[in-house]
Amino acid sequence: MNNACENMREHLDAYLSRELPEETSREVQRHLESCALCAAELETRARVRAQLRAAVRATPVPIHLESKVKRSVRGRLARPRTGLWAVAAAALVIICVALVHQLRVASNPEEAILRKTSGRLAAVLNVGLRDHLHCAVFRKYSKQPEAAREMAAELGPSFADLVPLVQAKLPGNFRIIQGHRCDAGGRQYTHLIIAGGAGGGKIVSVILTRRQPGESLMGGIHQAGVDRFQVVGFESHDYLAYVISDLDAQQNLQLAADLAPALREYLAAQAG
């Protein structure tokens, strides 16, 4: 490799990117026609670049990201941005979307939401979501908090002390309003319904159900966003546990992270 080659190699990348001034580009072109070494070097650089491009472009993009972005952008619609008309228009859009949504899922709302999830983990997360939808979302229940005694009776002797355990771990603005045993999709659940959050209008479920053969969350805490719900699932040796709400993902995850250690310990003692 002579000086001319060294000089040319400085330009090879810019040549590949078509960023050289016309005259320099022609000079490089002429050199490449007469120098096999530099032509091979150009080929190498082009191939490495193509491989880099292919590798980066193969990065899998989470399939929920688009809907997450849409949700957060649409969530900003209600903010005053360009005056009262914008607020009014945004409110109208939200009402229309809510109506359309209700109409669309009216035939079988629970199934319509459950169908939006897929995958092995999601199937296990759906076990909890099914009960949340069935009991806390689409079923009419009294929004008046039950007395602790009533809840203890409905939960049965095994889970009577679940209410104080969970209440102690909740932030001050959340309150357990229902505690009961229930059935959904042919399966039994122990279910606490919690109301609160900013404005008091959020509903959170803490749901426990016995693990069935083959069901596993692989030991971790998993979170999925499905429709407007955030589902966190974790497990003990014998139970699956869920924290499901219409809070945002971070709040729901925080709530679940606060509850998980105590619940796991509680469930381990249940099994023993």
Add this chain to the structure above:
Amino acid sequence: MFSKLPQTGEFEKVALPHLNELYRTAARLLGDGTKAEDVVQETYLQAWKSFARFEPGTNCRAWLFKILINTIHHYRRGWFNLRRVKESEEILEQTAACAAPAPERIAQEEILRALGRLPPDYRAAVLLADVEEFSYKEIAALLDVPIGTVMSRLSRGRKLLREQLSGLARSYGIGEGGA
């Protein structure tokens, strides 16, 4: 003239097609898929906020990348709250449960590791030029640096990457230029 009320439909139509490129660039610059998700989400929120000022027909892709790069700067300085995940707990989004890499992916993993080892400024320049195929002039505007700086970052970044990949390239039958 009345200001036009931005429409989410219109915004989504022009902005969402660039989601994948923004995500993979963020993922490579931050080295973390979860952070990249947060940054991309924030990028779209910022873009939506300023969409009323976006002029149809101008380069939407470059506009979004500019916001992405700014958001990443802000992120690195901790200017907005991001989801924090306790390291002791494994948190997976439902789609994160992906299969083990197929054999043909392994080489790509090596290339990405080499890219990840580049200093961040060089990595950004190389990604924007050689993967996203922005012009040097566009990259200068995106990174807010003179074009000479872009050229020197590219030159050093590409050289470092080539050096790291030379072993890999040989294993793929890509020579060092010898006849």
